Amino acid sequence: MTNNELERQLTDLPGRLLHNLAKGRVSRHFRMGKARLVQSLLKLSPDQRTEIGIEMATMLSASARPQSTPQPAKPLPPDPASQTSRHRPRHDSTQEPAVSKDALFEGIGTPSPAPFTPDEWQQEAIEHLTTGDVIVSVPTGSGKTYVAVEAMRRAISTDQTVIYTSPLKALSNTKLTEFAHMFGSENVGILTGDRRDNAHAPILIMTTEILRNLLYDAASGEIDMRLDTLGLVILDESQFLADPERGVVWEETIIFCPAQSRLLLLSASIGNPDEVAAWINLIRSTPCRLVHHRNRSVPLRAAYLDPSGTLVPFFRTRDIAQGKAFTLHPDAKRLFARYEDQTLGTRSKR
Ligand SMILES: Nc1ncnc2c1ncn2[C@@H]1O[C@H](COP(=O)(O)OP(=O)(O)OP(=O)(O)O)[C@@H](O)[C@H]1O
Ligand SMILES: [Mg+2]
Incomplete structure (x- = not known):
């Protein structure tokens, strides 16, 4: 397949499949918009480009398969006990639940009176x-x-x-x-x-x-x-x-x-x-x-209210009461990826 054909096919691919192709091949692909992602994939080595051509064909034929066609049985998830620490998947951010307004703002209020002790x-x-x-x-x-x-x-x-x-x-x-x-x-x-x-x-x-x-x-x-x-x-x-x-x-x-x-x-x-x-x-x-020092006595709760009305926390929240700065929440990553093309476009026009 020529580079032009590959580019055309990648551009026609839905974003979700494009990100699947980029996993493990393009670093920080989740932060990229579609156009940048396609360009990054095209810059891969000829061998990797051949690989993604084949994977893409498999993905497309799977998604074109009629609904009624019996699907192959899903493989069972691997037994965690059998995984070595090297191969154990790192935190699967896509599984992180969305955060409700109540959860995000939990704990805000007037603390109960206590004697003042200077730090x-x-x-x-x-x-x-x-x-x-x-x-x-x-x-x-x-x-x-x-x-x-x-x-x-x-x-x-x-x-x-x-x-x-x-x-x-x-x-x-x-x-x-x-x-x-x-x-x-x-x-x-x-x-x-x-x-x-x-x-x-x-x-x-x-x-x-x-x-x-x-x-x-x-x-x-x-x-x-x-x-x-x-x-x-x-x-x-x-x-x-x-x-x-x-x-x-x-x-x-x-x-x-x-x-x-x-x-x-x-x-x-x-x-x-x-x-x-x-x-x-x-x-x-x-x-x-x-x-x-950098210890926050008042936790930082940063969130973005999407025009659709969805509240998107900026920072990871799983296992952390109010999120942790610098560890972006998966919803925020998706949001940034969605708007990246527009924002980069604006910047390059200046
Ligand atoms: N040792 C302490 N223990 C508990 N609460 C404290 C202590 N010291 C200050 N506070 C309370 O913390 C709150 C914030 O304090 P303050 O306004 O001085 O923060 P700041 O460091 O000046 O913040 P900013 O950067 O926003 O100016 C106040 O309500 C204050 O009474
Ligand atoms: Mg102050």
């Missing part, structure tokens, strides 16, 4: 702040705020000033409400492009841009802030350091941060926290410690 990493971060700067890089929802609040409490108890920065005005406003509730509204002020309230409070919330500008002014001698009493600078959402446009603001804030104040960087998504810690160690006189 070891939270205590470690607070402890390190007594001797130097700290980067806390832990997953979202882990409790970074506790570290910030505890560090603030300690700083203001010794008459130091605290500056807490966030990348957004809206987040700064939320933090004002939260911290005023904890420390009393007289102890918390805010400075953003839109607002200037209680600017002499011991705890000041501001956007990182405002702090950078204050530090610029201080560097040029126009000192107005109580930078000499500044004991703690907290940069929340510090992954903005990597932002192509705004990252420079975080960078300069760290560079100009007064030597006597401690820096606390909080983030759930710094890709290279150890490199950032090494850089801060280089440019500042105090040591910088990294507190880093």
